[in-house]
Amino acid sequence: MPAVSFQNVSKVYLSAHGELHALKGVSFDIEPGEFFGLLGPNGAGKTTLISVLAGLTRASTGRVLVHGKNVQTDYQAARRQLGVVPQELVFDPFFNVREALRFQSGYFGVRHNEAWIDELLEGLGLADKAGANMRQLSGGMKRRVLVAQALVHKPPVIVLDEPTAGVDVELRQTLWQFVSDLNKRQGCTVLLTTHYLEEAEALCGRIAMLRQGQVVALESTSELLRRASSNVLRFKTDQALPDDLAAVARVTGRVVQLPAHDALEVERILARARESGVLAQDIEIRKADLEDVFIDVMENAAHAQGALA
């Protein structure tokens, strides 16, 4: 039985401007013990999909199961298995860290949970903040508490919605160490959305990419990387590229990146650049990474969707 099963999930929001289709028939399964990445540009529907899973939003059609429990009709059983770290940095200003964790534990009906609460505080570097009021914590510390709150009832499925947005390097390391441990040692299933593609590449065994409410890629991370068999030619320049190169290039400020399958193509691109008066500096060739694949997938999907429209 899959840990999480999205079955033809659609979500339509009605607004003054008409209907907004946030999700259009999303279907995929996440197996128990997987570290699964959900990627997509802003507005692709990632957070909506997680909200449907968490019961914060109701799907317009379709259904979502957590270990076979329907998140709508059997919501209590489903939510007990889910630990969700929300994207927004929210907190209750009335209480301190330990109180917040005790309450969250109690809402799930878990009693005598002090040992696990201490372990969470220790593992997430919060031990010396246990008595501090939530208001006094820095943003990074509040983020750690959010993670601890999501894990306090020992859920078998952990959902992290952009947990590292605006978070310093140290916390990122602590967080990934802790979550990877839960995944490897305790067999927890992890569903992660992130904008940091190198994070997804390093952590996730399998990845789904969403675009405009639809799944446009669903494969193991290694499979996805293999798909981008090409290398990338990267150089810096101050001049404008000729049109034929500009059409396939990714330009970030002075940095130009172009797919190049082999040495011949590298030579051809550099020759074309020289012809058109482009002076290439700091030239390097690297393996394609998840970011290249991501951009590829999104562009292909845009073409396909454009062709259909």
Next chain:
Amino acid sequence: MTGWQTLFYKEVLRFWKVGFQTVAAPVITAILYMMIFGHVLEGRVQVYETVSYTAFLLPGLVMMSVLQNAFANSSSSLIQSKIMGNLVFLLLTPLSHRAWFVAYVGSSVVRGLAVGIGVMLVTWWFAQPPFVAPLWILAFALLGAALLGALGLIAGLWAEKFDQMAAFQNFIIMPMTFLSGVFYSIHSLPDFWQRVSHLNPFFYMIDGFRYGFFGVSDVSPWLSLALVAGALAVVSAVALHLLRIGYKIRH
């Protein structure tokens, strides 16, 4: 603790931690009413033959404080959680709509009674009304606080901004409590306004509560009890329904 007990405890702790504004402040307000109205009207207004005005005023003030604070508790807790965004911690839990209801209304009753007892203790110095029928006092205090707690729950779910909540409080709750016979017997009103007062559910809560002290009231306490219990049943049903469908809290 089970789920609803935890939420109930958290809600009680929430107002207790800021007890200076949630309990002490309304007690001070009630003392001011007592001093001013008692001073101005004592000897000039005689509502029941054997009862001084100040003694008459005391139960009304106590009940008014109970009702207003029961309402304030659930409504302000919910609107704050909605605006701060921390309501999500509850929305992610397996707590049922009944658990939410019991916890929010229960903690409102506790705050209402805490303030009511506080007002009673400090105004005791001004007048000592008899306790003719304590069970009636308790029954109306509990039912009234629960009714306003449930109403606060509805208002807290409905309101999206603090000013909507303030409007609910200033344009509905305040006039209805002030015009319910806290400061006067409705028998002293012109016929038309007497009939209007009979449409105000707050009137029955105050009147029935006062009956417990003096054994006299404007209408039969049984009628008041039936109406207050009926209102509580209707408001509770609405509140439970809104919680079940996740009105304005789940999309």
